[in-house]
Amino acid sequence: MNYVVIKCGGSVFDALPESFYENIVKLHENGEWQPIIVHGGGPLIGSFLEKLGVETTFVNGLRVTTNEVLDIVEMALSGLMNKQIVRKLMTSGGSGYGISGVDGALLRAVPTSEAASLGYVGEVESVNTEIINQIINQGFIPVISPLGIDKVGQRYNINADMAASSIAQALGAKLCFISDISGIYVEKDGKKVTLHQIGKQRIEELIKDNVIQGGMVPKVQSALKALAHNVPEVSIVNGLEVDGLIQFMNGRAVGTRITLDKETRYV
Ligand SMILES: Nc1ncnc2c1ncn2[C@@H]1O[C@H](COP(=O)(O)OP(=O)(O)O)[C@@H](O)[C@H]1O
Numbered sequence: 534m535n536y537v538v539i540k541c542g543g544s545v546f547d548a549l550p551e552s553f554y555e556n557i558v559k560l561h562e563n564g565e566w567q568p569i570i571v572h573g574g575g576p577l578i579g580s581f582l583e584k585l586g587v588e589t590t591f592v593n594g595l596r597v598t599t600n601e602v603l604d605i606v607e608m609a610l611s612g613l614m615n616k617q618i619v620r621k622l623m624t625s626g627g628s629g630y631g632i633s634g635v636d637g638a639l640l641r642a643v644p645t646s647e648a649a650s651l652g653y654v655g656e657v658e659s660v661n662t663e664i665i666n667q668i669i670n671q672g673f674i675p676v677i678s679p680l681g682i683d684k685v686g687q688r689y690n691i692n693a694d695m696a697a698s699s700i701a702q703a704l705g706a707k708l709c710f711i712s713d714i715s716g717i718y719v720e721k722d723g724k725k726v727t728l729h730q731i732g733k734q735r736i737e738e739l740i741k742d743n744v745i746q747g748g749m750v751p752k753v754q755s756a757l758k759a760l761a762h763n764v765p766e767v768s769i770v771n772g773l774e775v776d777g778l779i780q781f782m783n784g785r786a787v788g789t790r791i792t793l794d795k796e797t798r799y800v
């Protein structure tokens with residue numbers, strides 16, 4: 534089976550055109566590729582927290598997660614966001630099956646090494662691919678929310694890029710990050726340009742120079758980890774680009790392709 538993990542960022546979710554879901558359904562129907570959706574929902578969590586008057590902070594793109602924040606993360610992601618995507622697939626003629634990383638311990642998690650400052654933020658220790666394959670064998674497109682659980686039943690908030698990367702690693706899947714930008718951009722001759730391709734070394738320099746920041750940091754780190762562990766291809770694609778996902782699936786140049794080698798190409 535050829536798997537593709539499509540990570541759908543909260544940044545672009547509200548603006549995604551219907552054709553985005555139609556393309557995923559078409560891909561599924563063609564039968565050559567099995568799509569698996571992993572979604573985020575950072576802005577939705579942010580708006581819930583704001584309404585409830587709970588302050589939120591980020592360290593290196595990761596949300597500091599107290600027990601109170603964890604409840605809201607679970608409601609927003611495993612509730613509203615997850616089911617919204619299932620419904621959108623359905624209205625596009627497909628069938629999605631929503632599941633959280635907590636269910637069946639799909640995402641077995643451990644706290645990050647920075648638990649003292651991040652709280653209940655988790656890292657994926659293992660992925661139960663059997664559950665994913667059972668959902669697939671029933672003819673569904675899995676839709677996974679990025680919460681995890683440890684061996685004693687403690688929940689964790691997992692960055693959705695990291696969750697997608699771990700799932701892609703476990704399945705040997707291609708990985709596509711759908712976001713609100715056309716890829717990684719840098720300043721060149723006073724202008725913002727999007728990179729066509731970028732390698733590990735340049736990514737590390739750009740993080741150090743603060744050119745890659747915020748939510749882009751866990752995204753590129755997750756991409757590099759995926760490439761080092763069984764994932765053949767990773768790209769960042771703008772969800773608003775018509776047929777961007779289809780172009781990625783057809784191996785055409787779209788967004789920014791991330792590689793482990795040194796090459797950097799400008800669009
Ligand atoms: N060098 C960079 N190139 C592109 N985007 C960047 C860069 N540095 C930081 N970003 C930010 O990363 C954001 C995408 O990450 P994030 O907000 O976590 O999106 P998503 O919800 O899609 O995962 C962009 O909207 C942009 O503001």
Ligand SMILES: CC(=O)N[C@@H](CCC(=O)OP(=O)(O)O)C(=O)O
Pocket residue numbers: 541542543544572573574575576578594595596606654655679690691692693694748
């Ligand atoms: C630990 C951590 O930061 N978790 C994220 C989970 C959602 C997410 O990653 O959503 P996006 O893909 O839209 O950014 C958060 O709480 O925002």
